[in-house]
Amino acid sequence: RKEVEQDPGPFNVPEGATVAFNCTYSNSASQSFFWYRQDCRKEPKLLMSVYSSGNEDGRFTAQLNRASQYISLLIRDSKLSDSATYLCVVILNTGGFKTIFGAGTRLFVKA
């Protein structure tokens, strides 16, 4: 089983739709969580950190469920410019820190 798993998609949604992605992680030593965004043929960039209490940044909401070991990303009022691959990232603390990237979920927002 992969340490971090995401539905690869693609998710095809119309502009204005709400879309949600989940990411599950297998190691209970997971300490920190992030969502990164990667545009086609570009480098990954930090979208947002994920806090235990949940957090919001404009149209984006991230949530963490430690008991079930998953994190989620909700995008409201989707824009064409949201089309990208969204990477779930988990930091393990096993004596040293280890960063694990999910394979990503592809999102296409169409007009």
Place this chain on the structure above:
Amino acid sequence: NAGVTQTPKFQVLKTGQSMTLQCAQDMNHNSMYWYRQDPGMGLRLIYYSASEGTTDKGEVPNGYNVSRLNKREFSLRLESAAPSQTSVYFCASSPTSGGSHTQYFGPGTRLTVL
């Protein structure tokens, strides 16, 4: 600030050739990383350097070597390229101080080994 820079952007090699991928960051970060990204596989860590003067193997180190030349620069060397090393290579850096683990990536190097 340029952030993280990588050279070259594209490279085609023949099997058995060697080359060095260069990476530099101007953010005074302690940690630097080399990843490869293949379709459907996500980013896989090749090597990392937690601080100047130290390097450690990641998930897929075979066939690669690294050098942390100074705090700014972290190079990746392929001694004898193989077709299985065809991939996109990303360098990243992270402050890893004050509890921050955010990684900042370079634009990537697209490598094809024939």
